[in-house]
Amino acid sequence: MALSELSRHIENIIFDLDGTLWDPMPMSIKAWHTALNGFDCIKNPISEEDIQGILGMQHDLVGKKLFPYLSKEQQDEVMNSCYVQEVNDIKEYGGVLYHGLEETLKLLGSKYDLYIVSNCQAGYIEAFYAYHGLGGYFKDFECSGNTGLSKTENVKMVIERNTLSKPIYIGDTLGDYTAAEGNQIPFIFAQYGFGDVPKAKYTINKIEALKDLL
Template sequence: MALSDLRDNIENIIFDLDGTLWDPMPMSIKAWHTALNGFDCIKNPISEEDIQGILGMQHDLVGKKLFPYLSEEQQFEVMNSCYVQEVNDIKESGGVLYHGLEATLKTLGKKYDLFIVSNCQAGYIEAFYEFHGLSAYFKDFECSGNTGLSKTENVKMVIERNKLTKPIYIGDTMGDYTAAIGNQIPFVFAKYGFGDVPNAEHSINKIVDLELLF
């Protein structure tokens, strides 16, 4: 089914954030380096590949993957420092919005209600809204940092809380695909992001492709 064929079956659009609406990598690398410099227990410098490998992962599971040699208490302390630094850096300098994002949101918002569900920490989406001035385009959001739940459960929460009918989910990772399938809603794969979803029926090569829905 072509992306345009979804048009008559969509009333709401739920977006992932990282790799779907923006590229957080320059901001994240800077923030993590700043935060980790304060810990003598970190064995190796964090790399871009390390951070790319955890994008889309539920935020409270990241420490176990990146720092398995630390105790749970140390992991929590280290990750909390990184997450706080990220939010602060977003508030100060933002991230890299994908080309045409705001114009696309403005166009889509004329017909659809828009939402965000991400596996990020608490405060991350609010900082994204604040620096880039995008809050007016979205009706609601949720993240694992607020709920401690999986993306599948958070998508379900947004659907139920807002009484959504005919929503779709747009994201760039298998976790996003799984969340859509788990809620029995269509999925659109953002091929320009950080993941690979070989089973995706629908895909876009850039964010502005979504204007085909309008």
């Protein structure tokens, strides 16, 4: 089924953030290196592949994956420092928006209510809004950093909190697909992002392709 046909069956759009609306990698790498330089307990430098590998992961699980040799308390301290640095760097430098993002959001917003659900830390989405001036396009958002819940549960929360009818979820990872499946809503795979979703029924190769939903 083409996106143009899918448009007949939806009324609201929920987006993932990283790998779907923007590329945070340059910002994240810089922020993590800055934060981790302050810890003598870190054995190996964090690479781009390391950070890319945790994009989309529930934020409170990241420390265990990246720093299994640290205690839970040390993991929490290190990760909190990285997360704070990321939010500060977003506020100061922003990230790389995908080409045509704002124009696409403006067009979609003329027909649908738009939302964000991400597995990021608290303050991350607000910083994204503040630097890039995009907050006005979205009606609500939620993240695991605020709730401590999975993406499936946070998508459900946004749906229930806003009494959404016929929503879809757009994301770039298998976790995003799982969140949509868990809420029994359609999923669109942003294949230009960081993940792979072989079972995705709907796929876009650029954010601007969502104009076909109009």
